Amino acid sequence: MSLRLSTVILPVRRWHEGGRDQWLRAEQLGFHTAYSYDHLSWRSFRDGPWFGALPTLTAAATVTERLRLGTLVTSPNFRHPVTLAKELISLDDVSGGRVTLGIGAGGNGFDATALGQEPWTPRERADRFAEFVPLLDRLLTEDVVTHQGVFYSADEVRNIPGCVQRPRLPFAVAATGPRGLKLAAAHGQAWVTTGDPKLYETGTPEQSLAAIRTQLDKLAKACADIGRDVEPMEKILLTGFTPERNTVLESLDAFVDFAGRHRELGFTEIVIHAPIPDSVFAADEAVFEKIATEALGQLGA
Numbered sequence: 169m170s171l172r173l174s175t176v177i178l179p180v181r182r183w184h185e186g187g188r189d190q191w192l193r194a195e196q197l198g199f200h201t202a203y204s205y206d207h208l209s210w211r212s213f214r215d216g217p218w219f220g221a222l223p224t225l226t227a228a229a230t231v232t233e234r235l236r237l238g239t240l241v242t243s244p245n246f247r248h249p250v251t252l253a254k255e256l257i258s259l260d261d262v263s264g265g266r267v268t269l270g271i272g273a274g275g276n277g278f279d280a281t282a283l284g285q286e287p288w289t290p291r292e293r294a295d296r297f298a299e300f301v302p303l304l305d306r307l308l309t310e311d312v313v314t315h316q317g318v319f320y321s322a323d324e325v326r327n328i329p330g331c332v333q334r335p336r337l338p339f340a341v342a343a344t345g346p347r348g349l350k351l352a353a354a355h356g357q358a359w360v361t362t363g364d365p366k367l368y369e370t371g372t373p374e375q376s377l378a379a380i381r382t383q384l385d386k387l388a389k390a391c392a393d394i395g396r397d398v399e400p401m402e403k404i405l406l407t408g409f410t411p412e413r414n415t416v417l418e419s420l421d422a423f424v425d426f427a428g429r430h431r432e433l434g435f436t437e438i439v440i441h442a443p444i445p446d447s448v449f450a451a452d453e454a455v456f457e458k459i460a461t462e463a464l465g466q467l468g469a
Contacts, residue, residue, distance in 0.1 A: 171431050172200040173464055174439045176240060176406070178449070179204050179219040183227055187219075190442060191228040195235040197460035201268060202228065203240035203439060206247075209278050212448060222255050229263035236266045240406060240439065241342045241360065243274030244296045246283055250322050253307035256337060257327055265332035270360055270404075271304075272342035273297035294347045295319070301341070301351045308336035340404055344383050346390070353390040358402035358437075362409035371411045373429075380405075381433055404437040405430055408449065416440070417451040423459045424466045431467065 175194055181187040194202040206221040225237045237259075242252065260267045273293045274280065280287045288296065299317045306313050307327055315322040331337045338357035343349050344364075352359045364371070364379035371379075384403070391398040407416050407426075416426050417440060427438050440459065443451040 171427065171435070171464065171467060172437045173198075173427075173460065174201040174203065174236075174404075174437055175199045175460070176203045176205065176439055176441045178210070178213065178441070178444060179221060179224045180213055180217050180444060182217065183219075183224075187224070188227070188231055191235070192231055194442070195232045197457060199235065199460060200437065201236035201238055201439075203238045203268075203270060206239040206242040206270075207277065207279050208246060208282050211277065214278060222259060225267070226259050226262050229259065229266065232266075234266075236268060237263055238268035238340070239270045240340075241270035241272040243272050243279070244293070244300045244319075245274035245277075245279035247300075249300055249304040249307055249320050250325050253304055253325075253327055256308065257329075257331055260331045260333060260337050263332075265337075267333070267337045268340055268358070269337055270340045270342060271301065272360070273348060294345065298347055298351065301339070301355050305336070305339070305355050340402070344386075346386070349387050349390040350393075352387065353394055353396055353398075356401070358404050359387055360404045360406060362406045365409065367411055368409060368413075373410070373412050376410045376412070377429060377433065380430070384434055402437060403435045404439060405435045406439045408441050417443075417455060417459065419455060420458050420462055420466070424463055427463060428467055 177190050177194060191202060204221045204224055209218045221239055228237055256269060276287050296319050299319050303315050303320055307325060308331055311326060311328050313322045313325045339355055340358035340360050341352035341356035342360040343352045344361060361380060361383055363376050367376050367379060388398040412426055415422050417423060430438065441449040443449060443453050443456050
């Protein structure tokens, strides 16, 4: 498969004060997909502007024509499959079938307690995710769904006419543990990783590559266990969380080297954050645009 380059646009700007322009520029630069985090707030941005992912993506759908749009990622932390399915079908319709749902089990961030609940343990998150994904799959593919589960229920829920994309919009499942990888194998059109979080602070690029290679091997086994060929599955790397996070966007050459090494592992899509000044995603806008327009050519992609 050829390598694609995508971006993440965090929803931190008012639509009419630079937000709209970012999505237009992403299309002009030729990115394959522009994603947004589906959070209520996020880490260092918690006390500043932060808008909703799905309304932002809907607005972006109305001002772009070719750019794919997606979440990276949506989780059960504050989403319910029934209401999420209705919103996704609507977004897929507005965009003309350009939506990818990045979906994961969620974590211990601000979203985890925003609705007043106690934070879930890793096991509880995995339990919910294991019910969330199959039910959402049904809600996006079947006209009428009834389900009585441990965590989620649906009572004669109707989702007509369904997605523009058939049988439904694609899932990009973020997972590294055994249960999550089984869900990716069973329901994902793509798999997402950020690398190994244990290597974020003190790991080396070589250790990171080895850890990601192990993740890919586990994904291949999860697919083989259900008789699925892992090769055609899209593999997406969200950058910014590996040991090279501070150098990937320093120069075109640095990015090409990074992307080339990960393409050799089998990745089909590399995602970079649009620069945000004075934040963990600060970067030179000119270098970012140079990467967007020239990197794939240098990689022969």
